Amino acid sequence: MNLDDYYQLGSIVKPHGLRGLMVAFLDVDDLDAYRKVKSVLLALPTAPDKLVPYAVERIQPQTEDRVLLKLKGIDTIEAAEPLRNAILYRALAELPELDEDQFYFHDVIGFTVVDEQLGELGVVEAFYEMTQQDLMAMRYKGVEVLIPVVDELVSHADEDEKKLYVTLPDGLLDVYLTPASRERDEPDEFEKP
Known part of the structure; x- marks a missing residue:
């Protein structure tokens, strides 16, 4: 996968609780536009040039730029810990539509x-x-x-x-x-x- 075809959505901050939830920072203007995201790609700190796809089970906003993130298959704190500081990406084609006078x-x-x-x-x-x-x-x-x-x-x-x-x-x-x-x-x- 070529990183030029993707945009940085945010990053995983840390695990949250024992059941695989994670606190994630999303660098977006409107968190509600991302509540129904079905998948993300992660660049792990150990392999920053390799993107690994994950299905998203849930995104629950917590603050204006932080969410609780649940990825499919990540069900324990032990599974979530290696994802700490991973960068979240999405395909450029999946960016939300902007108003006519706006641009990315x-x-x-x-x-x-x-x-x-x-x-x-x-x-x-x-x-x-x-x-x-x-x-x-x-x-x-x-x-x-x-x-x-x-x-x-x-x-x-x-x-x-x-x-x-x-x-x-x-x-x-x-x-x-x-x-x-x-x-x-x-x-x-x-x-x-």
């Missing part, structure tokens, strides 16, 4: 970033999921620029044109183009005497 991060990698005032700026290279907010990385004039992924700045994506439309605040690009930031991204050049 992986869908817009490689899209051209277009600002309403400045026009085309660069290409989306990556996303960084941070505790406070997510950041989109693009290369602009040879420098990596990070743009907060918030509705006020990122308006929509056009799949047909492969463009992501933004409204950047005045001065955001200038922060990255100061001499100090350019020196970090540019290789050292040596002057001849």
Whole structure:
């Protein structure tokens, strides 16, 4: 199985009780959309590049990002313990449908970033999921620029044109183009005497 065909749903935190239940963290916006999931794939800490399929018996939300997870065939604490810290995956094709103006991060990698005032700026290279907010990385004039992924700045994506439309605040690009930031991204050049 190729990991590029799957998305990371979350991870198993620890066993819960004696009958094979596990506490799992799910990195999703809406836990209810995942209550009826029938299967997951696990990448075990001992074999992170190998995905093992498991049928899901039950997902029971506990907090906004934690669930009790019961996998078929995992019926004891001894069977659950080796799954501690396993990463949960699902097929990209099984992602829930989004509203028209929404997009998944992986869908817009490689899209051209277009600002309403400045026009085309660069290409989306990556996303960084941070505790406070997510950041989109693009290369602009040879420098990596990070743009907060918030509705006020990122308006929509056009799949047909492969463009992501933004409204950047005045001065955001200038922060990255100061001499100090350019020196970090540019290789050292040596002057001849």
